[in-house]
Every structure is written in structure tokens, then in C-alpha cells.
Amino acid sequence: MSVVSIVGMGGLGKTTLAQMVYNDERVSRYFQLKGWVDVSEDHFDVKAVARKIVMSFTRNPCDIEDMGNLQNMITTQVQDMKFFLVLDNVWNVQKEIWDVLLSLLVGAQLGMILVTTRDETISKMIGTIPSYDLSFLTSEESWQLFKQMAFGFIDQHMDQQFERFGRKIVGKCGGLPLAIKAIGSSLRGETNEETWKDVSESDQWGLPAEEDRVLPALKLSYDRMPVQLKRCFVFLSLLPKGYYFWKEDMINLWMCLGLLKQYCTGRHENIGRMYFDDLIQRAMIQRAESDEKLECFVTHDLIHDLAHYVSGGDFLRINTQYLHETIGKFRYLSLVVSSSDHTDLALNSVTIPGGIRILKVVNARDNRRCSKSISDLYNLRVLDARTDSLRELPQGIKKLVNLRHLNLDLWSPLCMPCGIGGLTRLQTLPRFSIGSGGWHSNVAELHHMVNIHGELCITGLRRVINVDDAQTANLVSKNQLQILRLDWSDGVCPNNCSHPSSQNDVATPDPEHEEEIFESLRPHKNIEELEVVNYSGYKYPSWFGASTFMQLAKIILCQQSCKFLPPLEELPSLCILSMECMTGVEHVRQEFRGNITTKAFPALEELEFQEILKWVEWSQVGQDDFPSLRLLKIKDSHGLRYLPQELSSSLTKLVIKDCSKLASLPAIPNLTTLVLKSKINEQILNDLHFPRLRSLKVLLSRSIEHLLLDNQNHPLLKVLVISVCPRFHSIMGLSSLGSLKFLKINRCPYLQLPSDKPLSTQLRLLTITKCPLLADWLEVQISHQQCQLHESKDAWYEEQQALDELNDASEDEQREEFGLLYEDENGEDNDEQDHEQSEDEEIQYGSDDSSEEDE
Structure with a gap:
């Protein structure tokens, strides 16, 4: 394993140089696994760093506290892989702790760690390669x-x-x-x-x-900043150094403090975005290197020092390690939970001064209760208590009549006290949790909270007893609300609270009652996104899908009992529609497209059906329906047999996963990208006829052994990815694909190809991974393609773009990435332990510096 450091004082561009290396196409081409971790802590906590490595490698959240589990995860990810890891902004680390970190990465075929640091001593201690010392510009x-x-x-x-x-x-x-x-x-x-x-x-x-x-x-x-920009900039001092934040979060903070309405006219969110972009242009905020789906931002350490310097005596950011010290008279306070603290840190014991206007808790992972002393913070305007373990808000929170911003995690097992509806100045309330009994909040308390904007998720709707309470909530008056989530359950994590009258009060679903409740929860016509979860009614409300919702662009339906899909065909701006776990749906017919004579779903671009287990057929699609549809995903619908004979000519990408009874695909004249995953009927594979198809990806279960391709049916096919097909024996017609430019075959241990049939002369990049029986075939192909396979930046970018288009943006992409296969038809774990003879190397051709390493 190699370790190299970039050394230099703050502001010289160490992180910028590391980003250039990390994003270089040669690095992406050579290493199978890449990760970026911002360390940025005075104390190098190996557990915190390990957790960040897992998140960066998997691109998924990680709240694991057990070091053994973290080690197993990292070891599994790097096993027999070539990985590249950046550890940015390393301040302080001891040799024995560094060795512990390196031990987590043992088992990789090849590892490269790039460290940025200001300390030359650290570089000499950990480096295995001479450091790169940055100098000042001439x-x-x-x-x-x-x-x-x-x-x-x-x-x-x-x-x-x-x-x-x-x-x-x-x-x-x-x-x-x-x-x-x-x-x-x-x-x-x-x-x-x-x-x-x-x-x-x-x-x-x-x-x-x-x-x-x-x-x-x-x-x-x-x-030289305008005064309004200075006022916004100074609040960056509440964040710890190296802390990644989202643009919208910072804008919400400014907005709730009234910083966006004193100097300008116009929508506050737009003014906030203008200020934020101005700070980026002034190099006060920079985009962070992150594998998150949403773009993250960070402030340079020296800029952070500037924000702290100009913040004066009103701002305090204190680490929980120093909570025993007296907190003075500050107006804005952030409590940064140290990564070295125990996760059950009792923040409810903290005494907070009464003049505070902002209280922000950063990095908390197991803070179950807010401090009771917040009930006395009468001047508090912003309370940021996001943690996925928060179970309870104190009863005294109803005293905070000046509170404008209450930021809560959407997925925490939260219960709210009654009286919270008195916070009529609230502008941000992403989560409203309904309970039963005298202690808990009631949905009717939303009545006077007319200033809520942005996002609102209401959980526990099954606990609503009186329909009048749902009507009293008065959602139709909340004209600044953009995103609404209605969840009849208690959310992702049910709350087992012990308050009076809350035991055994989870009501049995009453379909007729839930229908009445849903009918009473009509939102304002300005709503832009709507999500409905765990609804057990037999029908949807009369307002659902009404054309008066002119701005409604996204609808998600999850875990529904209705037998028929709602008629949404008239929504003029609906772009994204996703339906998952629709337990009662067997047929999708006329009711879905309605009786309109014009084009149904005029603006819909993305349509997804997932885990509709009883679904048998989709029919009665009009010739002009879905005129804007680009992407269609159908997943985990094992009973589906029939699709419409023809779909919109606008459709360019189709994803089919686990639809084993589906024997044929619709005619889609302009389809360019096709992804077939897991249990797919073999008849589909042998009857693919899409003349404009340019990219094809197949990831198949054990039951499939052959694939038939030919140039006549796929004259334009340029990108072909065959991945994780454990019983694949042959690909017929591969050599006939005259337009093929990029071929990637991954984890097909039994696949054999005829060596006497060369691939297309158009081929530019060829990647073979864990396919031991293709070694001889590969040598022959290389000898045939020696002139064509060469390094080309344009070709590499083109391939990356095509591979990105083939990705499904779902969890099974990560399973594929690390070779974790699906269960086969007999329920057996389909990993590759029975294929230990499979070689571990990845061989990639198409670059002058490609190597044929076998180790």
C-alpha cells in the first residue's frame, strides 16, 4: 500500500490539487474503487474516519459504531480491489492510530492513499513515497x-x-x-x-x-462585501471546520433570521441563492469533493477563521468536550458533538443561556431528547436538532413563540407534545408527528401554522380519530408549502414512547376512515411535490390529480392498498411519478389514463413501478399518451405478464428488473438505453429488437445461460455491459456488432467466447473483470485490436457518460459494484464463494499505459 502526501500551508491549494488528481480520468480508469474523506479534526479519530471511508466507498450513510463491523465492511469493499483514497486536511495523527487505519485496508490488490496536510512531520511519519511540497506562486x-x-x-x-x-x-x-x-x-x-x-x-x-x-x-x-452579504457570511462561523453543508440549509437559516428581506424584493429563496452564489464567486464558499447525490459545500479553514474573527461576541461554537465550561451570553450557539464522545451523550443536561437566538446541534447521532432548558429560550428563532435518534421534544417548546425554524430529521422516531401548534411564526417544520392521548400533538394544531414553507412531512395519520381534526389542519391555506409527505404510519422508525394513553394505540387500518381523512387533507394548489405512504384506503380523494394543481411536478406513492391507480393524466406539470408496493393493483388500464381525449400525462418524463407483486398487465395506453416520457423503470413485479404493445416514441431508456413472467417488451422506436436485471424471461433476451439501441446492460440470475445479439437488430449498439451473470456460458453474435466501441464484462465465471471471431474494428475500450475462462479469448482480441485500442480522452469521457446513463441510481447498483449478487430462484445466497477459482484481476485495454497485472 502506498501513501503520498501533499504538504503546504493553508491556502496554497492542497485540496484543489488533490481534487484534480481524484477526478483525473486516468485515475478513474485505473482504480476500481475511489473514496474521499475530509478529516478536518484536531483529534484523529480512527472510528470517525473509518465511518467516512465506508460512506465514501458505498455512497450510502453509515451510523455504525462498532469498530469490528466497520473493519469488516471496509475489508469486504477493498478485498482484491485497486482503490484510491484521499484523506484531506489531516492535522494530527499518532503512528499507532495510523497503523490501525491501514490495517482496515488490508486485503486490497493495490492501494493508494493521498494525504493533504500542513504538517511536514505527519508526512514523514506516514508516507511511503516522497511528499509533494507545494510552493508559493511566482x-x-x-x-x-x-x-x-x-x-x-x-x-x-x-x-x-x-x-x-x-x-x-x-x-x-x-x-x-x-x-x-x-x-x-x-x-x-x-x-x-x-x-x-x-x-x-x-x-x-x-x-x-x-x-x-x-x-x-x-x-x-x-x-468589500455588501452589508447584507456580510450578515449572511458571518453565520458560517457556527459550523465546525471541514463541515459539509447543503446550500438550501444555509439559505433556510438566513431566511428564518430575516436576513433576506431587508435589502431586496423578490422571493426569499431566490435572494438567498443569489447571495450564496456570490459567496462562491468571492471564494468564501467552495464546492466540496463528495460522493453524495446532492452537491455539498465547505469553507476553507482560513475562511472559517475569518468568519469567526468578524463574528464578534455574539457567536459561539463549542465542542461537547468542553461543555463543563461556562457558556457566556451569546446570541448564536452551535454545539458540536465530538466524534470522541460517547454516542449516548446526554445533551438534555446542558444549560443554555436565555438570550440565544440560534441553537444548532452538529454531528449528534444518538441525542434522544432536547435539553429541557430550551423551553426558557424565549428569543430563540432557530432550533436545528437534526439527529435520526431524536425521540422527543420537550413540552415547554410551545413557549418558544418567536421560533421560526425548527429543523428535525425526517426519519427519527419522534413524538411531539401538544401545544406545538401555538408556534404560529414557524416557517420551517419538515416533520410533524401525530400522537394520541393528552401529551401528544394533534393534526388540528397545524391550523394556525400558515407560514410554513418548503417541506412538511406529517407522520402518524392513522392516529387521527376525528375527520374534523384533519379538516381543521387547513393544509389548503399553506400557500408557501412546496413539498408535502403524508404518512399514515409513524415513519421509518416507530416511536415506542411511554407517555400516558400512548400504549397500544396504533390503530388497525380502517380503509373508509382513511379515505375521509385523506379527502380532508387537500393541499394548496401551489404544491410541487406530493408523497403518500402507508395509505390503506380503497380509493383516492376527489382532488387527487386535479388539473388545478398546476405546479405539481412529482408524485410518489408507496405502500398503498388501492386496487386501481389514481387518475393523474391531467396534471399539466407532472414530470416524475413513482409507485412502489401497491399491494392491491392487478391491472393498469383505462382508469390510469382517464377519459380525456387529449394526450395523457403531457409533461411526464420519468415513470417507475416497483414491487407491485399482484400486477398482471398494463394496457389501454393511447397512441399519443406520454409524449414527454424519457425513462421507464419496472422492478420487482414478479407476476407481470403483459405491457402495452407500443409506448411513446419519446422514451429513450428502459429498466426492467425481476419480472420473470414478462415474455416480451413493447415496441419503443427510439429506445437508446436498455437495462435488464436479475430474473428476466429468456424469451426477452432472445428477441431484442431495438434498431436505435446504443447502450445495453444485463445483470442476470443463475437461470440465464445464453444471450443472443446480432448487428441486424442492433446496428447502432456502442456500449455493452455484461455484469454478474454467474451461469452465463455464451454471448452469440457478439462479433457481429459493427458499431461496438465499449465492452465491459464483469464477474461471469463460466463465460466462454470463440477466439476465432474478432470484435468490431470500432472497439476503443475493453474491460474484463473476474472472468477466468476469457483469458485466451482476450489475448486473441488484443492481437486483433492492437491498432484500434489506444488512449483517447474523448473516448474515455464518452464511455463514462454511457456507463452513467446505464446506472439505475438504486441500491442494487452498489450490490453489483462489490459483487453481492441476488438470491436465485431457490432462495440460495448467490455470491461467488463457489467460484474461488475466479481470478481477481481487472484487465482494461484502450490505454497506452494499461497493464496486464494478474496480482
Whole structure:
């Protein structure tokens, strides 16, 4: 295992250089597994780092606390793989702890760890390769970067006076890229020569380091911000260093503090996005390297120091390690749960000063109750208590009449006290949990909470006894609500609370009663997304699918008992429709498209059916229906036999998974991407006829042994991925595919191909993994393709784009990534323990530096 460090002071660009390496196509092509971990803690906690490695490798959340389980997960992921791991911003680590981390990665075929650090001592201690030491930019390099940030160009001629002042400013930045970017961005668009002169001659450049904790260039950049932007920037000091955050979360914080309405007119969210983008342009916020689906952001450590410096005496960010110290009179407080603390840390014992306006809890994973002292925080406007283990809000929370922002985790086993409806100024309430008995909240309490905007998830609707309470909730008046989730259960994690009258009160589903409740929960016509979960009614409300919902763009239905799908054909803006676990549906017919004479589902682009076990047929689709449909997914519908004979010509991607009784696919004239997974009828595989098909991926169960392809039916097929087909023996017609450019075959231990039939001369990239019987075939193909297989950046990007298009964005993609197969028809675990003879190497051709390593 190799370890190399990038060493340099803060602001030199260590992380930027690491990002360039991480995203380089040669690295992505060579390593099968990549991960990025931002360490950014004074204390190197190996458990916290291990948890982040799991999240980065799997791209899924990880709350595992047991070190043994973490080790097993990491070992499984890297086993026989070539991995590349970046550990960014390592501050402090002891040799014995570092060795523990390395032991987690044992078993990899090849490992490369890239570390960024300011400490040369750390580099020497952990490095196995000489470090790369970053130096300051030269005078000319600094000037070119400054021109790009200040003027948006490098080569264009500029006024002599501007150049004189600009070069003077650059000289005082000392060759530090971050300082140059910040001060250059702050002067972008500035045409007043006196302003340039004032910046270049500012007294702040001469302040000794001990008198100014931040770089002068950064302080000057802050000074040049508009006052409204300064007010927003300073709240970054509440986050710990290296903390990844989402754009919308920060905008919500600003919005609830009234920072977005004092200087501008217009929708607050749009103003917030404008401010946020301005901070990015000024190099005060930067995009984080993250494998999360949503884009994350982070502040550089030196920028964080600046935010703390200018925040004055009103802001406090305190680590839970120091909670024994007295918390002074601050208006804005964040409690950062140390990764070295026990996960059952009792934050309910913390005494919080009464003048606080913001209370934010960061990194908490097992905080079951909020501190009772928050009931006395009468000035509190923002309470951020997101943790997936929060079980209870204190009864005294109803006293916080000035509260505007209550941020709660959607999936925590939460119960709320009665009286919470008195918080009429609340603007953000992502979760409202309904209970029974005198202690718990009632759905009727939503009546006066008319200022709620953004997202609202109501759980526990099965506990609503009186229909009048649902009507009193008055959802139709909440015109700023964009996303509404209605869940008849208690959510993902049921709450087993012990409050009076709450024992054994989970009602048995009453379909007629639930229908009445649902009818009374009509939202405002401005709603944009609607999700319904665990609904047991036999029919949907009369308003559901009404064309008056002009902005409704996304609907998710999950775990429904209705026998018929709701008529949604008239919704003019519906783009995404997903239906999962529809237990009563057997037929999808006329009722789904309705009786309209015009095109049904005019704007629908993505349609997904999943786990509809009784579903037998889908029919009666009009010729002009679904005119905008691009993506159709049908998964885990084992009884499905018939689909419409023809679907929209707009459809370009089809995903079929676990539909073993489906014998044929519809005619789809413009289909370009097809994904077939797990239990697929062999008749489908032998009758694929899509003349415009360009990308095909098959991942099949043990029952399938052969695949038939030919150029006549697939004249344009460019990308072919055959992955995890444990009983595959042959692919007939492979050599006839004249347009094939990218071929990837993965984990097909019994697959054999004829060596006397060369592949298409168009082939550019060929990847073979864990297919031991293809060794001789591969050698022959390489000899035939020697002239064609060559390194091409354009070809690599084209292949990556095609592979991304083939990905299904679902959990089974990760199962495939690590070779975890599906259960076969007999229920046996379908992993590859019975194929230990399978070789572990990945051989990839199409690059001049490709290797044929077998170890």
C-alpha cells in the first residue's frame, strides 16, 4: 500500500490539487474503487474516519459504531480491489492510530492513499513515497490568477493604472492562491480607480500576525462585501471546520433570521441563492469533493477563521468536550458533538443561556431528547436538532413563540407534545408527528401554522380519530408549502414512547376512515411535490390529480392498498411519478389514463413501478399518451405478464428488473438505453429488437445461460455491459456488432467466447473483470485490436457518460459494484464463494499505459 502526501500551508491549494488528481480520468480508469474523506479534526479519530471511508466507498450513510463491523465492511469493499483514497486536511495523527487505519485496508490488490496536510512531520511519519511540497506562486503566476479573478480574462490588455495597483495588491498576497482569489474576486467589476488605490495602500496589509488572526487579503475581501452579504457570511462561523453543508440549509437559516428581506424584493429563496452564489464567486464558499447525490459545500479553514474573527461576541461554537465550561451570553450557539464522545451523550443536561437566538446541534447521532432548558429560550428563532435518534421534544417548546425554524430529521422516531401548534411564526417544520392521548400533538394544531414553507412531512395519520381534526389542519391555506409527505404510519422508525394513553394505540387500518381523512387533507394548489405512504384506503380523494394543481411536478406513492391507480393524466406539470408496493393493483388500464381525449400525462418524463407483486398487465395506453416520457423503470413485479404493445416514441431508456413472467417488451422506436436485471424471461433476451439501441446492460440470475445479439437488430449498439451473470456460458453474435466501441464484462465465471471471431474494428475500450475462462479469448482480441485500442480522452469521457446513463441510481447498483449478487430462484445466497477459482484481476485495454497485472 502506498501513501503520498501533499504538504503546504493553508491556502496554497492542497485540496484543489488533490481534487484534480481524484477526478483525473486516468485515475478513474485505473482504480476500481475511489473514496474521499475530509478529516478536518484536531483529534484523529480512527472510528470517525473509518465511518467516512465506508460512506465514501458505498455512497450510502453509515451510523455504525462498532469498530469490528466497520473493519469488516471496509475489508469486504477493498478485498482484491485497486482503490484510491484521499484523506484531506489531516492535522494530527499518532503512528499507532495510523497503523490501525491501514490495517482496515488490508486485503486490497493495490492501494493508494493521498494525504493533504500542513504538517511536514505527519508526512514523514506516514508516507511511503516522497511528499509533494507545494510552493508559493511566482510573481507572474500570481498576476495571471489575479487578472482571471478580477477581470475574468488573462490575456486582454488593461489600463496602466489598474495594472499598477493590481500588481501592488498581488505582491502583498505573498503568492498565496486563496488570498489572491479572494481579493481579486472582491474587485471584480470595480471601475473606480480610487478604490483600487485604497485597497493597495490599506493599513491592514501591514498588521503583524499577532494582531490579526486572519490573512489581510481575506479581511479586505470581507470589508468589500455588501452589508447584507456580510450578515449572511458571518453565520458560517457556527459550523465546525471541514463541515459539509447543503446550500438550501444555509439559505433556510438566513431566511428564518430575516436576513433576506431587508435589502431586496423578490422571493426569499431566490435572494438567498443569489447571495450564496456570490459567496462562491468571492471564494468564501467552495464546492466540496463528495460522493453524495446532492452537491455539498465547505469553507476553507482560513475562511472559517475569518468568519469567526468578524463574528464578534455574539457567536459561539463549542465542542461537547468542553461543555463543563461556562457558556457566556451569546446570541448564536452551535454545539458540536465530538466524534470522541460517547454516542449516548446526554445533551438534555446542558444549560443554555436565555438570550440565544440560534441553537444548532452538529454531528449528534444518538441525542434522544432536547435539553429541557430550551423551553426558557424565549428569543430563540432557530432550533436545528437534526439527529435520526431524536425521540422527543420537550413540552415547554410551545413557549418558544418567536421560533421560526425548527429543523428535525425526517426519519427519527419522534413524538411531539401538544401545544406545538401555538408556534404560529414557524416557517420551517419538515416533520410533524401525530400522537394520541393528552401529551401528544394533534393534526388540528397545524391550523394556525400558515407560514410554513418548503417541506412538511406529517407522520402518524392513522392516529387521527376525528375527520374534523384533519379538516381543521387547513393544509389548503399553506400557500408557501412546496413539498408535502403524508404518512399514515409513524415513519421509518416507530416511536415506542411511554407517555400516558400512548400504549397500544396504533390503530388497525380502517380503509373508509382513511379515505375521509385523506379527502380532508387537500393541499394548496401551489404544491410541487406530493408523497403518500402507508395509505390503506380503497380509493383516492376527489382532488387527487386535479388539473388545478398546476405546479405539481412529482408524485410518489408507496405502500398503498388501492386496487386501481389514481387518475393523474391531467396534471399539466407532472414530470416524475413513482409507485412502489401497491399491494392491491392487478391491472393498469383505462382508469390510469382517464377519459380525456387529449394526450395523457403531457409533461411526464420519468415513470417507475416497483414491487407491485399482484400486477398482471398494463394496457389501454393511447397512441399519443406520454409524449414527454424519457425513462421507464419496472422492478420487482414478479407476476407481470403483459405491457402495452407500443409506448411513446419519446422514451429513450428502459429498466426492467425481476419480472420473470414478462415474455416480451413493447415496441419503443427510439429506445437508446436498455437495462435488464436479475430474473428476466429468456424469451426477452432472445428477441431484442431495438434498431436505435446504443447502450445495453444485463445483470442476470443463475437461470440465464445464453444471450443472443446480432448487428441486424442492433446496428447502432456502442456500449455493452455484461455484469454478474454467474451461469452465463455464451454471448452469440457478439462479433457481429459493427458499431461496438465499449465492452465491459464483469464477474461471469463460466463465460466462454470463440477466439476465432474478432470484435468490431470500432472497439476503443475493453474491460474484463473476474472472468477466468476469457483469458485466451482476450489475448486473441488484443492481437486483433492492437491498432484500434489506444488512449483517447474523448473516448474515455464518452464511455463514462454511457456507463452513467446505464446506472439505475438504486441500491442494487452498489450490490453489483462489490459483487453481492441476488438470491436465485431457490432462495440460495448467490455470491461467488463457489467460484474461488475466479481470478481477481481487472484487465482494461484502450490505454497506452494499461497493464496486464494478474496480482
